[in-house]
Amino acid sequence: MTLKISSFARIDTGGAFKNGxxxxxxxxxxxxxFLLHIYKALGIKYGKFHKMDPLCKLAFLTAxxxxxxxxxLKDVPPEDIFIVIGNSSSSILSDTAHQQEIDMxxxxxxxxxxxxxxLGELCIKYKxxxxxxxxxxxxxxxxxxxxxxxxxxxxxxxxxxIFGWVNADHNNLSAHLFLVSKSDDGMHxxxxxxxxxxxx
Amino acid sequence: MYTIADNILSPLGETxxxxxxxxxxxxxxxxxxQNQKLSTQAFQGAFIEQPFTEFDESxxxxxxxxxxxxxxxxxEVDINLKRTVLVLSSTKGxxxxxxxxxxxxxxxxxxLATRISDYFNFVNPPVLVSNACISGxxxxxxxxxxxxxxxxxxxxxxxxDLLSKxxxxxFQSLKAVxxxxxxxxxxxxxxISLGEGVGTIVISNKKDQNRNNKALSxxxxxxxxxxxxxxxxxxxxxxxxxxxxLRALSQAKLTVDEIDxxxxxxxxxxxxxxxxxxxxxxxxxxxxxxxxxxxxxxxTLGASGTIEVIMAVRQMNSNTIIxxxxxxxxxxxxxxxxxxxxxxxxxxxxxxxxxxxxxxxxAIIFSKL
Numbered sequence: 059m060t061l062k063i064s065s066f067a068r069i070d071t072g073g074a075f076k077n078g079x080x081x082x083x084x085x086x087x088x089x090x091x092f093l094l095h096i097y098k099a100l101g102i103k104y105g106k107f108h109k110m111d112p113l114c115k116l117a118f119l120t121a122x123x124x125x126x127x128x129x130x131l132k133d134v135p136p137e138d139i140f141i142v143i144g145n146s147s148s149s150i151l152s153d154t155a156h157q158q159e160i161d162m163x164x165x166x167x168x169x170x171x172x173x174x175x176x177l178g179e180l181c182i183k184y185k186x187x188x189x190x191x192x193x194x195x196x197x198x199x200x201x202x203x204x205x206x207x208x209x210x211x212x213x214x215x216x217x218x219x220i221f222g223w224v225n226a227d228h229n230n231l232s233a234h235l236f237l238v239s240k241s242d243d244g245m246h247x248x249x250x251x252x253x254x255x256x257x258x
Numbered sequence: 259m260y261t262i263a264d265n266i267l268s269p270l271g272e273t274x275x276x277x278x279x280x281x282x283x284x285x286x287x288x289x290x291x292q293n294q295k296l297s298t299q300a301f302q303g304a305f306i307e308q309p310f311t312e313f314d315e316s317x318x319x320x321x322x323x324x325x326x327x328x329x330x331x332x333x334e335v336d337i338n339l340k341r342t343v344l345v346l347s348s349t350k351g352x353x354x355x356x357x358x359x360x361x362x363x364x365x366x367x368x369x370l371a372t373r374i375s376d377y378f379n380f381v382n383p384p385v386l387v388s389n390a391c392i393s394g395x396x397x398x399x400x401x402x403x404x405x406x407x408x409x410x411x412x413x414x415x416x417x418x419d420l421l422s423k424x425x426x427x428x429f430q431s432l433k434a435v436x437x438x439x440x441x442x443x444x445x446x447x448x449x450i451s452l453g454e455g456v457g458t459i460v461i462s463n464k465k466d467q468n469r470n471n472k473a474l475s476x477x478x479x480x481x482x483x484x485x486x487x488x489x490x491x492x493x494x495x496x497x498x499x500x501x502x503x504l505r506a507l508s509q510a511k512l513t514v515d516e517i518d519x520x521x522x523x524x525x526x527x528x529x530x531x532x533x534x535x536x537x538x539x540x541x542x543x544x545x546x547x548x549x550x551x552x553x554x555x556x557x558t559l560g561a562s563g564t565i566e567v568i569m570a571v572r573q574m575n576s577n578t579i580i581x582x583x584x585x586x587x588x589x590x591x592x593x594x595x596x597x598x599x600x601x602x603x604x605x606x607x608x609x610x611x612x613x614x615x616x617x618x619x620x621a622i623i624f625s626k627l
Contacts, residue, residue: 136486137501148367154360160427168428169490172349174389178616181484187501189482190618191396194367194386209403228360
């Protein structure tokens with residue numbers, strides 16, 4: 059059994075895509091409107107969504123596309139899944155919001171001033187109890203992440219991994235998530251394949 | 259894999275030895291801080307009061323601290339830098355420079371990492387882990403994996419964070435800051451004391467680089483997990499921490515009774531300390547001597563994992579368990595053997611645990627050589 063990519067999803071200013079196909083086009087003006095539009099278009103009902111910051115919303119919506127709203131993972135034991143996500147702007151949107159109200163801070167904003175919170179939100183939604191690591195790098199270092207994931211699968215009895223890149227700043231948002239598992243079916247998990255799917 | 263050199267930079271000193279000695283002498287870095295840049299009201303925290311002067315002025319305060327700590331460990335080892343990776347851990351980096359419009363001096367963690375790496379002319383690209391309060395332990399686990407891939411022989415792991423107005427105001431808004439120096443596991447505990455500092459560890463697949471036996475240990479194994487429960491509070495049952503500890507034990511091929519000492523997270527919030535007590539009780543680890551070092555360093559966030567690992571190894575190698583400063587009367591539900599006053603105790607293996615926002619947990623085990 060080898061590592062196979064079973065699905066992939068992407069959200070950027072062009073829209074929301076599942077396995078390369080456009081699911082929700084972007085006709086919205088601002089980031090917040092766009093994210094809420096995807097939420098509604100996908101028919102998601104998840105109260106926690108509305109309290110999330112844009113980075114977590116972006117990670118969550120991309121993961122909803124990736125996992126068919128969690129369906130794909132529902133029979134996988136929580137401890138058999140791990141998450142590795144890269145990001146370059148950390149939690150800058152929430153950081154700035156907290157900084158602007160620093161003399162009268164809101165705890166609801168402050169709790170989002172860490173980039174790994176988005177991994178925590180995915181863990182809560184999909185009941186994931188394995189490793190969750192958030193790397194900071196300028197761009198998505200595919201070779202590094204690929205090696206890291208392979209070595210994590212080798213060391214531990216994991217069967218599934220969600221990995222990718224989720225970044226949101228004042229000007230842009232971009233998310234690519236992949237689901238990789240020990241399986242006989244699917245596309246081979248190689249840096250070349252990831253690069254071609256990400257179009258970079 | 260071995261730990262071969264280390265350094266702690268904190269209000270208690272600029273070397274591991276100075277920090278260890280200060281703690282054995284009963285000193286703490288936590289004091290009443292009166293600094294208008296941090297807070298209009300005085301607060302208890304482990305803030306480094308003395309300014310750093312000799313370092314490169316083009317560096318920010320935190321970068322200067324990182325570079326100072328890393329320079330000290332580089333003086334102690336003779337590793338081939340071409341086969342070495344720098345793994346940094348920080349939660350907020352240069353957050354003290356953040357302006358209202360989102361700009362600042364290298365506020366992006368990746369820019370901070372690049373600056374530090376460039377300062378030393380390291381050839382391999384730096385890796386930066388940002389996993390909230392478990393970042394330091396995470397960084398060690400990540401570094402171990404990177405060495406295991408065969409690409410590197412050594413890693414310099416450096417965790418650092420500042421005591422900033424940003425984090426202080428945030429924890430205050432969560433009503434999580436103690437009005438007295440923090441009291442881990444105590445019945446009257448009411449929150450954290452923030453701290454700042456840098457902890458740097460060199461790990462290597464060869465132990466012969468080691469020149470200071472007190473820093474030497476064998477890394478037996480470790481693991482990370484998530485509670486899948488809440489983003490800013492720990493699981494009531496400790497399910498995530500239990501999973502991390504059990505996986506670390508299994509990777510180390512050890513049983514619960516082979517652990518001689520636990521250096522826990524012990525932040526002194528009601529929920530964290532209670533969760534730890536339930537975890538260790540349920541794992542039948544309630545008799546194992548345990549301490550929290552937060553009463554000495556405060557909570558140093560992204561630095562806490564590396565600083566506390568260094569101190570755990572020091573305690574193991576000197577067969578000493580430091581008294582958990584601030585703990586008077588135990589006030590947790592689960593059975594827990596919190597050491598209140600420093601004792602001599604034979605230690606062959608130590609377990610270090612951390613938990614953090616986002617529901618993450620980490621556990622790592624070291625043994626004597």
